[in-house]
Amino acid sequence: MKNWIYAALAAFLATGCAPHGGYTLTGEVPEAWEGKPVVLFTTDTGQAEAIDSTTVANGKFRLQGVLDAPRNCRVAVYLDPQDRTDRNLTVTFPVFLDSTAVNAVCDAAKGDPVFNLTGGATQTEWQAYRAALEPLAKERERAFDEYIAAFYHREDGKKGVELARRVDEKAGRIRDFKIAYVREHPASAVSLAIVQELCDRQSRLDKAQMESLLGALTPQLRESAAGRYTAAGIQGKRIVEGQPLPDLELPDAEGIVRRVSDFIRPGHYTLVEIWASWCMPCRGEIPFVRRAYEKYHRKGFDVLYVSIDSDAANWKRALDEEKMPWPQLLDTGRTSFSAYETTAVPTSILVDGEGRICRLNARGGWLDGALEEIYGK
Secondary structure (H helix, E strand, O other): OHHHHHHHHHHHHHHHOOOOOEEEEEEEOOHHHOOOEEEEEEOOOOOOEEEEEEEOEOOEEEEEEEOOOOEEEEEEEEOOOOOOOOHHHEEEEEEEEOOOEEEEEEEOOOOOOEEEEEEOHHHHHHHHHHHHHHHHHHHHHHHHHHHHHHHHHOOOHHHHHHHHHHHHHHHHHHHHHHHHHHHHOOOOHHHHHHHHHHOOOOOOOOHHHHHHHHHOOOHHHHOOHHHHHHHHHHHOOOOOOOOEOOOOEEEEOOOOEEEHHHHOOOOOEEEEEEEOOOOHHHHHHHHHHHHHHHHHHHHOEEEEEEEOOOOHHHHHHHHHHHOOOOOEEEOOOOHHHHHOOOOOOOEEEEEOOOOEEEEEOOOOHHHHHHHHHHHOO
């Protein structure tokens, strides 16, 4: 499969690696969007930066400008120009732009608007790469669906662990495909985007692997704005398997300030779970964590929950309802989000007796599998 996709991309790469001047992005949208503002953002440096804008006229829009390198971007059409914060009234789509023209046609006939993109050397390469990756992604998706059915619906822990490992195997094949693509296309802006994906939050790569992957790119890409951002992110990354978990000071249910490290004991393994009372997946996970706790606690398995509830009363109500037998801390300022490099709950991190991260995404069958390896069945 790789051979045909790489051959098909060769022509696009030749254009994509050339010096870049003006980009052109044209769009065709419903007539009802007449006069609506259209804004182009770059998104490859950690935050959206507006670089161009226009308005819809006669069902079309056109954006033109100059880039010094291909960029990963996003277009937003604001259906309510007076309220640009309402996501339900904002239509967006991602696009790679370089010195070649891209056309975006909106299909709003079947529910939510969908943009079909054609043209553009880097955009075409990205679409071809995604098409080549799709069979592997579907294999992982099927394995994950089987895992959910076994572990959560049938509550078959043994089968859940087996399927969690199969999901990991499928995810490993995807990761290998991406790494091979980067190394075989070191001058491609698509490769830089892939490096950013592989080195993002909860990455299974260690720092040396991340640095090696970034180092495989051309100096031109590494020195671009997106390349420098990626390098800084790798350099400052703390949540990596094998690295120590950052410490935090937070109050417990009695208001006493404690450290996360207070609950990490030599010779024990501890699950640090970031959660919230209003998070249904978090609440749904508690019975399975309880099952693991009851099975392995006497062997040295501990649990610490850190809530990001802004309302302490809601948090304490949830503690009364759930009656969890492990310690609890409250993080109303969400300092754990930045410290543990996450933006979502639940976030599950398993650490060893020295506080080193030994498993990210330690949830469900993955937690049970890790504990089986540590303590035996």
